[in-house]
Amino acid sequence: GAVVSQHPSWVICKSGTSVKIECRSLDFQATTMFWYRQFPKQSLMLMATSNEGSKATYEQGVEKDKFLINHASLTLSTLTVTSAHPEDSSFYICSASQGGLSYTFGSGTRLTVV
Amino acid sequence: GENVGLHLPTLSVQEGDNSIINCAYSNSASDYFIWYKQESGKGPQFIIDIRSNMDKRQGQRVTVLLNKTVKHLSLQIAATQPGDSAVYFCAEEMRSQGNLIFGKGTKLSVKP
Numbered sequence: 001g002a003v004v005s006q007h008p009s010w011v012i013c014k015s016g017t018s019v020k021i022e023c024r025s026l027d028f029q030a031t032t033m034f035w036y037r038q039f040p041k042q043s044l045m046l047m048a049t050s051n052e053g054s055k056a057t058y059e060q061g062v063e064k065d066k067f068l069i070n071h072a073s074l075t076l077s078t079l080t081v082t083s084a085h086p087e088d089s090s091f092y093i094c095s096a097s098q099g100g101l102s103y104t105f106g107s108g109t110r111l112t113v114v
Numbered sequence: 115g116e117n118v119g120l121h122l123p124t125l126s127v128q129e130g131d132n133s134i135i136n137c138a139y140s141n142s143a144s145d146y147f148i149w150y151k152q153e154s155g156k157g158p159q160f161i162i163d164i165r166s167n168m169d170k171r172q173g174q175r176v177t178v179l180l181n182k183t184v185k186h187l188s189l190q191i192a193a194t195q196p197g198d199s200a201v202y203f204c205a206e207e208m209r210s211q212g213n214l215i216f217g218k219g220t221k222l223s224v225k226p
Contacts, residue, residue, distance in 0.1 A: 044216040093157050105157035
């Protein structure tokens with residue numbers, strides 16, 4: 001079946017630094033990738049949708065200059081949290097779609113900003 | 115819609131009993147729905163899906179019911195097992211939008 005690999009699984013960084021999270025579709029070409037954020041005991045909140053080769057579409061309230069998304073190929077999307085602050089600490093999850101009714105999720109990245 | 119509240123609803127069931135998890139979705143134009151299981155520290159795992167032209171779909175030990183009139187989804191798990199303990203989310207999609215929006219989630223706790 002379709003597999004999405006997300007790295008790192010966890011990361012600790014200092015306030016003010018940037019962190020990059022990678023999301024790869026291993027055995028299929030992902031025309032669209034999605035990034036979600038999940039705070040403890042809450043649901044997944046969609047941050048942005050990205051299509052290969054074009055700019056990401058951000059959900060209302062998500063700062064595009066803070067959460068940089070790159071989807072340069074059909075198998076890789078990256079999310080960079082710039083100038084991270086403790087309030088950015090969260091569980092970030094990517095999802096990839098080939099189009100149609102198919103979404104495959106990564107295993108998530110636990111970001112802790114200290 | 116936005117998520118509110120810091121506490122997930124919890125459903126506690128005895129091993130072997132049937133579980134019913136409910137979800138109210140937000141958009142009457144949504145036409146595809148998925149139930150996901152999420153274990154602690156992991157990404158969502160697909161359980162079962164249903165399109166809006168159906169009102170019931172069955173899988174192995176799981177059944178999804180869709181009531182479009184009241185925008186309600188339910189997930190029924192037969193003979194619940196300890197391994198079913200997790201948080202369950204419904205998600206809705208509107209085909210024209212092409213993204214999934216997640217509901218609030220329910221924590222299922224199975225007592226042995």
